[in-house]
Amino acid sequence: xxxxxxxxxxxxxxxxxxxxxxxxxxxxxxxxxxxxxxxxxxxxxxxxxxxxxxxxxxxxxxxxxxxxxxxxxxxxxxxxxxxxxxxxxxxxxxxxxxxxxxxxxxxxxxxxxxxxxxxxxxxxxxxxxxxxxxxxxxxxxxxxxxxxxxxxxxxxxxxxxxxxxxxxxxxxxxxxxxxxxxxxxxx
Amino acid sequence: xxxxxxxxxxxxxxxxxxxxxxxxxxxxxxxxxxxxxxxxxxxxxxxxxxxxxxxxxxxxxxxxxxxxxxxxxxxxxxxxxxxxxxxxxxxxxxxxxxxxxxxxxxxxxxxxxxxxxxxxxxxxxxxxxxxxxxxxxxxxxxxxxxxxxxxxxxxxxxxxxxxxxxxxxxxxxxxxxxxxxxxxxxxxxxxxxxxxxxxxxxxx
Numbered sequence: 001x002x003x004x005x006x007x008x009x010x011x012x013x014x015x016x017x018x019x020x021x022x023x024x025x026x027x028x029x030x031x032x033x034x035x036x037x038x039x040x041x042x043x044x045x046x047x048x049x050x051x052x053x054x055x056x057x058x059x060x061x062x063x064x065x066x067x068x069x070x071x072x073x074x075x076x077x078x079x080x081x082x083x084x085x086x087x088x089x090x091x092x093x094x095x096x097x098x099x100x101x102x103x104x105x106x107x108x109x110x111x112x113x114x115x116x117x118x119x120x121x122x123x124x125x126x127x128x129x130x131x132x133x134x135x136x137x138x139x140x141x142x143x144x145x146x147x148x149x150x151x152x153x154x155x156x157x158x159x160x161x162x163x164x165x166x167x168x169x170x171x172x173x174x175x176x177x178x179x180x181x182x183x184x185x186x187x
Numbered sequence: 188x189x190x191x192x193x194x195x196x197x198x199x200x201x202x203x204x205x206x207x208x209x210x211x212x213x214x215x216x217x218x219x220x221x222x223x224x225x226x227x228x229x230x231x232x233x234x235x236x237x238x239x240x241x242x243x244x245x246x247x248x249x250x251x252x253x254x255x256x257x258x259x260x261x262x263x264x265x266x267x268x269x270x271x272x273x274x275x276x277x278x279x280x281x282x283x284x285x286x287x288x289x290x291x292x293x294x295x296x297x298x299x300x301x302x303x304x305x306x307x308x309x310x311x312x313x314x315x316x317x318x319x320x321x322x323x324x325x326x327x328x329x330x331x332x333x334x335x336x337x338x339x340x341x342x343x344x345x346x347x348x349x350x351x352x353x354x355x356x357x358x359x360x361x362x363x364x365x366x367x368x369x370x371x372x373x374x375x376x377x378x379x380x381x382x383x384x385x386x387x388x389x390x391x
Contacts (some may be wrong), residue, residue: 029220030213037212051216055363064218068279081283088282088289095374126199137330139378140385143286148193149200162285167389180191 023151026069033062036082039150040065043083046134046146047090053097061089076159083150084160087143133182141175148172230268237264290379297372301365308361315354319347 025102027035048054064085072081134142134149147157158168188208204212245257281292 026334033213041212058215059219063223064282066220066223068283068316085282088286091286092293095371130199139381151197151199170389176191
């Protein structure tokens with residue numbers, strides 16, 4: 001199997017949270033970090049703008065995941081389980097901050113291994129704008145938008161947040177409208 | 188309905204991370220896991236050491252008062268370990284539930300902590316007075332060097348000064364802690380309010 005295929009399978013597993021069920025148990029922590037590290041990092045980014053505090057938040061999420069893993073019962077996908085922990089830890093982290101979260105920050109990491117620097121710059125800028133807009137959303141809407149952007153389907157989101165499909169649709173509609181307004185305002 | 192293309196935005200959002208960023212994440216996770224494992228090891232080693240020392244003391248001096256003190260020490264150790272595990276379990280359970288449940292539990296926990304801290308703060312003054320009276324009575328009744336020293340005005344003033352300073356510093360620390368917790372509680376309550384408003388606005 002070529003490396004690209006393996007990567008594609010791994011990405012697919014990470015997206016569906018299938019790695020746990022494939023092994024019939026909890027995958028090792030290293031595997032979880034490789035599969036879900038970027039998801040944890042993105043969730044941390046969407047709640048904390050300050051890079052030093054974000055690093056602290058990422059550490060706290062990893063610790064919470066490590067401690068909570070033995071209680072994982074495969075009732076939901078591993079991805080759902082980790083996203084839930086990451087969101088909850090990020091929100092409780094925000095509550096502990098005395099100051100209000102800043103709205104401006106250093107640009108996110110510029111990806112260096114892309115072949116087309118112009119395209120990279122456009123994508124990176126778009127991602128930064130999207131992150132900043134997401135951070136300004138009210139918490140309930142931000143939570144829904146992050147989960148949608150992370151690729152969760154509506155049934156999974158409804159289950160994670162324990163809200164009815166109609167309520168989810170309404171919340172998502174409001175979140176989309178608010179996000180669109182912010183994205184238009186920043187362009 | 189808005190025409191925001193969430194699928195395309197999702198692709199932008201989930202764009203493949205930089206290998207350096209991935210490596211940094213791996214290092215962070217490794218460090219976190221190592222620290223957590225060490226903390227667990229230190230916890231176990233400390234508990235075993237304390238239990239071992241107590242057992243040695245009891246065996247080297249097998250009297251009823253030594254046994255009572257030893258059993259008390261082990262009991263305190265056990266209770267603190269069980270309590271620590273319970274707190275950790277509750278916290279982890281709240282992290283794996285919904286955000287609203289987590290906020291409710293956090294609000295409840297902080298309210299309880301604030302109540303305990305306020306009670307401790309209020310109990311400090313009577314505690315200081317009782318401590319002073321007990322120490323004075325003990326000093327007088329002992330009739331030793333300590334007893335005669337405690338009757339010396341300079342020693343008495345120094346002792347009272349030190350005790351008052353320590354209690355004042357502790358009280359100040361409690362006041363700051365309560366204020367910080369109150370700010371956290373306000374933020375959590377405001378966050379909980381956002382979710383309540385969101386739910387209420389969905390009702391027909």
